[in-house]
Amino acid sequence: MKVRTKKAGVVFLSAALIMAAGIPVYASEGADTGTQESSMNLTMSKESDYMMTIPKTTTSIQFGTVDTVIGDLSVTGDIGTKQQVAVTVEKTDFTDVKDEKNAFPFALQSGGADFEKAVWNWEQVRADTPTAYSLTVHIPSETWGEVVAGDYTAVLTFHAELQDIE
Numbered sequence: 700m701k702v703r704t705k706k707a708g709v710v711f712l713s714a715a716l717i718m719a720a721g722i723p724v725y726a727s728e729g730a731d732t733g734t735q736e737s738s739m740n741l742t743m744s745k746e747s748d749y750m751m752t753i754p755k756t757t758t759s760i761q762f763g764t765v766d767t768v769i770g771d772l773s774v775t776g777d778i779g780t781k782q783q784v785a786v787t788v789e790k791t792d793f794t795d796v797k798d799e800k801n802a803f804p805f806a807l808q809s810g811g812a813d814f815e816k817a818v819w820n821w822e823q824v825r826a827d828t829p830t831a832y833s834l835t836v837h838i839p840s841e842t843w844g845e846v847v848a849g850d851y852t853a854v855l856t857f858h859a860e861l862q863d864i865e
Contacts, residue, residue: 749776749784749824751859760836763843771831772809774819774859783864784819789856795849803846806837807855 754770761767774784788807795801807814809832823830 745777747776747778747782747861749774749778749859749861751784751786751857752829753855753857754834760838762846763840765838765840765843766808767836767838769834769836771833772817772857773829773831774824775826775829776824778821778824778861780821781864782821783862784824784859785816785862786818786857786859787816788814789858791854793851793853795847795851797849801847801849803838803842803851805842805853808835808837809833 752771752773752775754772757769759767759769772786774786776784778784790805790807792802792804809817814832814834817832819830
C-alpha cells in the first residue's frame with residue numbers, strides 16, 4: 700500500500716509542478732496525420748548604452764591666439780538601429796574671476812563652423828574608429844583687442860541624449 704501511495708504522490712507532485720510552471724501539457728491525435736503542432740514565443744532584451752568623450756580641462760588658450768584646438772568630442776557604445784545620440788553644448792563667456800562683469804564672448808567651432816549639435820547613428824556609435832569632432836575655441840583678433848588684463852574662465856557643458864528615430 701505504501702508503494703502505491705508513494706507512486707500516487709509522485710504523480711500528483713509532478714502534475715502540480717507542471718501546472719505551476721504554466722506549461723500546458725496535453726496529447727491528442729491530429730485529424731489525419733497523428734501529429735501535433737505548437738509554438739513558443741521567445742524574447743530577449745539588451746539595453747542601449749553609450750559613452751560621450753569630451754576634451755579634458757585646458758588652460759592652454761594663449762592671449763591673442765585666434766584658434767585654439769581643445770580636443771575631440773566622440774560617442775561610442777551600443778544603441779539600437781532606430782536610435783541616435785544627439786550632443787549639444789552650452790557655453791559661458793570668458794569671465795574675469797575677480798570681476799564677473801568683465802567678460803568676452805568666443806565661438807566653439809568644429810571644421811571651421813560654429814558647433815551647436817552633433818548626431819551619431821547606431822553605426823557610428825559602434826564603429827571601431829569612432830566619429831569624432833575636433834573642437835576649436837575661436838576668438839577673433841577684434842575681441843582680443845578689447846580684452847583687459849585679468850584671469851578668465853569659461854565653461855562648456857555638453858548634453859548627450861539618446862533619441863528614438865523613425
